[in-house]
Amino acid sequence: MLMFDALVPVKAAGAVGKGVGAAVGAAAGAGAGGVAKFSVDPDQAQKMIDGLKEALRQLLKLRNDGERLQLAGAPGPDPYSGYATLAMRTTAGSEPGGYLWANEQAQKALEQTIKNIEKALAEYRATDEAAQTAMKG
Secondary structure (H helix, E strand, O other), rough: OOOEEEEEOOOOOOOHHHHHHHHHHHHHHOOOOOOEEEEEOOOHHHHHHHHHHHHHHHHHHHHHHHHHHHHHOEEEEHHHHHHHHHHHHHHHHOOOOOOOHHHHHHHHHHHHHHHHHHHHHHHHHHHHHHHHHHHHO
């Protein structure tokens, strides 16, 4: 089995961050964030890397949605629409706890996890090749 570390980008940050952090952390299996240890069959590692790269591409697409929300105007001239728009912009924003912030943290975690898997796979292959060479004499 191939062992690697996966980053879990969950940090409590503000009122929104705590709720988002708890939800994402529960889904990832680590409520406080940090590093989780995983293993994968070396023959399946590339499939896992490909899946993580696709998830990263999807995060980049979703980031655009968050950026559009930051630019959205109030739907009406009343003060409540204005307050709702400000709250929406804050929730979608790049400050800790906002959507863009969480998206960036997830992107960084996926990128590092991909690097960790690729490194572990390269080390596994090098060890396997060395063992085969040693067996041949």
